[in-house]
Amino acid sequence: MKIQLKNITKSFGNKRVIAPTDLTIESGSFTTLLGPSGCGKTTLLRMIAGLETPDTGEIRLGDTCAFSKEQKINLPPEKRELGFVFQDFALWPHMTVFENVAFGLRARKQTKDLDHRVQEALKAVHLEDYAHRYPHQLSGGQQQRVAFARAIVIQSGCILFDEPLSALDALLREEMRHELKDLVTQLNLTAVFVTHDQTEAMSMSDKIAVLNGGVVEQYDTPEQIYHHPATAFVARFVGKSNWISDTQLFRPEAMSLEPREGDQRYNLPVQGVQYLGDTYEITLAAPHGNWMFHCDRKAIPGETLSVYIDPNQIISVKKENPTT
Amino acid sequence: MRSTSTWKTNGILWVLLLLLVGLILCPLITVFARAVIIDGRLDLSQAWSIIADKENLQTIFNSLLLGVCVVLCSTVIAAPTAYLLARTQLAKHRWMDIVFMVPFMTPPYIASMGWILFMQKRGLFQQLFPMTGSFSEGFFSFGGLVLVMSLHVFPFLMTMLKNAILNIPASLEESGAVFGAGFGMRIRKIFAPLLTGNYAIGALLVFVKTLSEYGTPYTLGRRIGFYVFTTDIHRYSTTAPIDFGRSASLSSVLVCICMGLWLLQNYITNRTSYRLISGKGSRPARTNLSKGGMALAWLWVAVVVIVAIGIPYFSIIATSLIKLRGYGLAAGNFTFDHYQELFTTSKSLDAIWNSIFLAVTSATICSVIGTIVVLTVRRAKGFLKKVVEGISLLPEMLPGIVMVIGIMLFWNAIYKVIPLYNTMGIMVLAYVVLYLPYTVQYVTSSFTQINENLIQAGRTFGGSPAYVFRRVTLPMISKGILAGWMMIFIISFRELVTASLIAPPNVLVVSTYINREFEQGSVSLGMAMAVLCVFITTTALLIMNAVADRKKAA
Numbered sequence: 001m002k003i004q005l006k007n008i009t010k011s012f013g014n015k016r017v018i019a020p021t022d023l024t025i026e027s028g029s030f031t032t033l034l035g036p037s038g039c040g041k042t043t044l045l046r047m048i049a050g051l052e053t054p055d056t057g058e059i060r061l062g063d064t065c066a067f068s069k070e071q072k073i074n075l076p077p078e079k080r081e082l083g084f085v086f087q088d089f090a091l092w093p094h095m096t097v098f099e100n101v102a103f104g105l106r107a108r109k110q111t112k113d114l115d116h117r118v119q120e121a122l123k124a125v126h127l128e129d130y131a132h133r134y135p136h137q138l139s140g141g142q143q144q145r146v147a148f149a150r151a152i153v154i155q156s157g158c159i160l161f162d163e164p165l166s167a168l169d170a171l172l173r174e175e176m177r178h179e180l181k182d183l184v185t186q187l188n189l190t191a192v193f194v195t196h197d198q199t200e201a202m203s204m205s206d207k208i209a210v211l212n213g214g215v216v217e218q219y220d221t222p223e224q225i226y227h228h229p230a231t232a233f234v235a236r237f238v239g240k241s242n243w244i245s246d247t248q249l250f251r252p253e254a255m256s257l258e259p260r261e262g263d264q265r266y267n268l269p270v271q272g273v274q275y276l277g278d279t280y281e282i283t284l285a286a287p288h289g290n291w292m293f294h295c296d297r298k299a300i301p302g303e304t305l306s307v308y309i310d311p312n313q314i315i316s317v318k319k320e321n322p323t324t
Numbered sequence: 325m326r327s328t329s330t331w332k333t334n335g336i337l338w339v340l341l342l343l344l345v346g347l348i349l350c351p352l353i354t355v356f357a358r359a360v361i362i363d364g365r366l367d368l369s370q371a372w373s374i375i376a377d378k379e380n381l382q383t384i385f386n387s388l389l390l391g392v393c394v395v396l397c398s399t400v401i402a403a404p405t406a407y408l409l410a411r412t413q414l415a416k417h418r419w420m421d422i423v424f425m426v427p428f429m430t431p432p433y434i435a436s437m438g439w440i441l442f443m444q445k446r447g448l449f450q451q452l453f454p455m456t457g458s459f460s461e462g463f464f465s466f467g468g469l470v471l472v473m474s475l476h477v478f479p480f481l482m483t484m485l486k487n488a489i490l491n492i493p494a495s496l497e498e499s500g501a502v503f504g505a506g507f508g509m510r511i512r513k514i515f516a517p518l519l520t521g522n523y524a525i526g527a528l529l530v531f532v533k534t535l536s537e538y539g540t541p542y543t544l545g546r547r548i549g550f551y552v553f554t555t556d557i558h559r560y561s562t563t564a565p566i567d568f569g570r571s572a573s574l575s576s577v578l579v580c581i582c583m584g585l586w587l588l589q590n591y592i593t594n595r596t597s598y599r600l601i602s603g604k605g606s607r608p609a610r611t612n613l614s615k616g617g618m619a620l621a622w623l624w625v626a627v628v629v630i631v632a633i634g635i636p637y638f639s640i641i642a643t644s645l646i647k648l649r650g651y652g653l654a655a656g657n658f659t660f661d662h663y664q665e666l667f668t669t670s671k672s673l674d675a676i677w678n679s680i681f682l683a684v685t686s687a688t689i690c691s692v693i694g695t696i697v698v699l700t701v702r703r704a705k706g707f708l709k710k711v712v713e714g715i716s717l718l719p720e721m722l723p724g725i726v727m728v729i730g731i732m733l734f735w736n737a738i739y740k741v742i743p744l745y746n747t748m749g750i751m752v753l754a755y756v757v758l759y760l761p762y763t764v765q766y767v768t769s770s771f772t773q774i775n776e777n778l779i780q781a782g783r784t785f786g787g788s789p790a791y792v793f794r795r796v797t798l799p800m801i802s803k804g805i806l807a808g809w810m811m812i813f814i815i816s817f818r819e820l821v822t823a824s825l826i827a828p829p830n831v832l833v834v835s836t837y838i839n840r841e842f843e844q845g846s847v848s849l850g851m852a853m854a855v856l857c858v859f860i861t862t863t864a865l866l867i868m869n870a871v872a873d874r875k876k877a878a
Contacts, residue, residue: 076501086499092499
C-alpha cells in the first residue's frame with residue numbers, strides 16, 4: 001500500500017510539531033521515521049493512523065483518500081484498515097491472547113475461518129500454544145509478538161509501528177528486531193516504523209526519514225544517509241561524526257594509523273582509550289571537538305598519534321541552522 | 325542481636341494482640357454470644373426464631389432493598405460525573421474534585437435535616453414556590469430516602485470510577501479504533517469490561533456503607549416509618565422495652581452480611597485487577613466535547629452540585645439565621661442571635677467542648693496505638709502478624725453501631741471489674757476502637773511510599789536503629805500519622821451513633837445536641853450548631869491540607 005502525505009502540518013496549541021511535510025512511502029517498503037524525542041515522528045505516524053488530525057494537507061492510503069482538509073475528508077481510525085503496533089503494546093488485559101488477535105477480525109465482521117486465521121497469525125509469531133493465556137501471563141517479548149500477530153492477522157497490507165521495541169531489554173530488542181524484519185519481508189508488508197534508535201533504523205529499513213523539529217531533514221536509503229548526510233543534524237544523529245570544521249566531517253572508518261596515498265596527516269594527543277574486546281576505541285583531542293576511531297592497538301592518554309584521513313571520504317554538509 | 329530484636333518484636337506483638345482482643349474482639353464476641361445464649365443457655369433454635377421473626381425479616385428486607393436502590397441511584401449520579409471529570413475538558417478544573425467531596429464530608433444526619441427542612445410542610449421549598457402546593461411533601465417517601473443517601477455516598481463511587489477511568493491507557497482504546505471498532509463497540513468491548521471490576525468493588529462498598537449508615541435512616545427513615553438494621557438495633561437498645569437479645573441478633577445478621585460482602589469484594593479485586601501495563605508512552609485518553617456538549621456537561625455538573633450541596637446547605641444556613649420560623653424567609657426575619665446563643669449558653673458550650681475533647685483524645689490515642697501496630701507488624705513475620713493486623717482493621721469493615729453495641733454489652737458485663745461504663749472514658753474507648761483502622765491505614769500507606777533502601781542507607785551511614793527511626797522513618801511517616809489524626813478528629817467530632825448510644829446521662833456532644841434541638845427544641849439553634857460543626861471540621865481539613873502541602877514544598 002502506497003502512502004502519500006501532502007503538505008501536512010500540525011500544531012498543538014501554539015507549538016508547531018509538524019512543519020509542512022510531503023512524504024511518499026512506497027508500497028512494500030520498510031520505511032523508518034527516525035529522530036530524537038519530540039521531533040514529531042510519532043505524531044506523523046498517528047496522523048497516518050487517524051489518531052491525530054492534521055491541521056492542513058492530505059493523506060492518501062493506496063487509492064483512498066483518508067484525510068483531506070480541502071475536501072473535508074477525515075476517515076476515523078476504524079475505517080482506515082491499517083495495522084498498528086503500539087509502544088506499550090496496548091494489549092487488552094481482559095481478553096485472552098486469542099481474543100486480542102481476533103478483535104480486528106470480529107470488529108470487521110470477518111468471522112469466516114476466524115479460528116484458522118488467528119491460529120495462523122499466532123503460528124507466525126511462534127505463540128500458537130499461548131492462545132488461551134492472558135497478556136499479563138506473558139513475558140515482554142511474548143506480549144510484543146501478540147501485538148504483532150494482532151496487526152498481521154487483518155491482512156491490511158500496511159503496519160504502523162510506534163517504537164515497538166523500546167519497552168524491551170537490550171538482548172530481546174535485538175532478537176525481536178531480526179524477527180520483525182523477517183516477518184515483514186516474508187509477508188510482503190508495507191511497514192512504517194517509528195524509532196529514535198539509529199541502529200534499529202539502519203538495520204531494518206529500506207528508507208529512512210530523519211526528522212528534526214517537525215521537519216524531514218533527509219529521506220533516503222540508510223547508506224545514503226550514512227555516507228551522504230544532507231545536514232549537520234543528520235550527520236550528528238546517524239553514525240559517529242568527526243568534525244574538521246563547521247561544515248566538514250568524516251566517519252571514523254576514514255581515519256587510520258597507516259598513511260595511504262594522498263591522505264591528510266594530523267598529529268593529535270590521545271584523550272582517552274576504551275577497550276571494547278575486538279577493538280580499541282580511541283578519542284583524540286581535535287580543534288573542532290573530539291575525534292573518535294577504532295584501531296587494534298592500545299594507546300596511552302597524553303601520547304601524540306599521527307593519523308591519516310582519506311580526503312575522498314570527507315563529507316561537506318550545509319551549515320547547521322541554529323534555530324532548529 | 326537479631327534474635328533479641330525478634331524476641332522483642334514478638335513480645336510487643338503479644339501485648340498488642342492482648343490489647344486488640346480486649347478492645348475489639350471481646351465486644352464482638354459478646355454480641356454473638358448475646359444473640360445465641362438466651363436465658364443463660366445456648367439456644368440456637370430460639371436464636372433463629374428471633375431472627376426469623378416477621379418484623380425482623382421486614383427490617384432485613386428493607387435494609388437490603390435500600391442498599392440496592394442506593395447503589396443504583398448513586399451509580400446514575402456518579403458514572404456520568406466521573407466520565408466528565410476524567411475524560412472531557414472539565415478535567416482541567418481540579419477544584420471540582422474538592423467540591424464533589426463536600427457531600428461526602430457532610431455528616432449525613434445534617435444533610436438529611438437540611439432536606440427535611442427544605443421539603444416539609446411549610447418548609448423552605450413551599451415558601452419559595454408557593455404555587456407548587458404540597459408537591460414537595462412527596463419527598464417523604466422511600467424515594468426521598470434513597471435520594472438523600474445516594475447524594476451522600478456518590479462522591480465515593482465517583483472517585484473510584486474516575487481513577488479507574490484515568491488508569492486506562494489511551495492506547496487500549498486507540499488500538500480498538502485502529503483495529504476497526506467504532507465508538508459503541510469500543511465502549512462495549514474495551515472501556516466497560518475494564519471498569520467492571522472497579523465498579524463492582526465500588527458498588528459493594530456503597531452497599532455496605534448504606535447498610536451500616538445510621539444518620540439518614542434515623543433522621544429521615546423513621547419519619548416515614550421505614551426501619552432498617554441500624555435504626556432497629558438502636559431502637560431495641562435504647563427505647564423501652566429494651567431488648568438487647570434482639571439487637572444482638574440483628575447485629576449478628578448485619579455483621580454476617582457485611583463480612584460476606586467484604587469477602588466478595590476481596591474476591592473480585594483479586595480476580596479482576598488486571599495489571600494495566602502503563603509503561604512508556606501511556607497517556608490518559610481525552611474526549612473533546614463540542615460547544616453544545618460542554619454546555620450539557622456544565623448543566624449536569626450544576627444540577628448535581630445544586631442538589632447535593634446547594635439544597636441541604638441552603639436549608640441549614642437559612643434556618644440557622646431565621647428569627648421566627650413562623651414568618652419563614654422574609655426580609656427582616658434574619659438574625660445572628662442563634663449563633664450568639666451557642667457561645668453564651670453552657671449547654672451548647674459543654675457540647676462543643678465535649679466533642680473537641682473526645683476528638684482530640686481519641687485521635688491522639690489512635691495515632692499512638694495505630695503507629696505502634698504498624699511499626700511492629702512490619703517487622704514481624706508469620707501468623708501472629710496477620711492476626712494483629714487483621715484485628716486492627718476489623719472495625720473498619722463492621723458497621724459502627726455493632727461495634728458500639730458490643731462495647732456496651734461487654735463493658736457492662738465487666739463493670740464490677742473495670743467500672744468504665746457510663747463515663748466519658750467509655751466514649752473515648754469506643755471512638756478509639758472505631759477509628760483505629762484509619763491510623764493503621766494511613767501509616768501503612770505512607771510506609772509503602774518509603775523505599776526500604778532509604779532506611780538501610782541510614783544504617784549504612786552509621787545510624788543506630790533508634791537514630792534512624794527518629795531521623796529517617798518518623799519524619800517520613802509523620803504525614804500519614806498527621807493525616808490519620810486529622811481524619812479521626814473530623815469524624816469523631818461529629819460522630820452521632822456512638823454518642824447517642826453510649827454517652828453518660830446528661831452528657832451532650834455536638835451531634836446529639838443538634839439532634840435534640842432539631843427534634844424537640846429550637847430548630848434554628850440546632851442548625852446554627854450544624855453550621856458551626858461543618859465549619860470546624862472543614863477548617864481542620866484545610867489546615868491539614870495546608871500543612872501537608874508545606875511539607876511537600878519543603
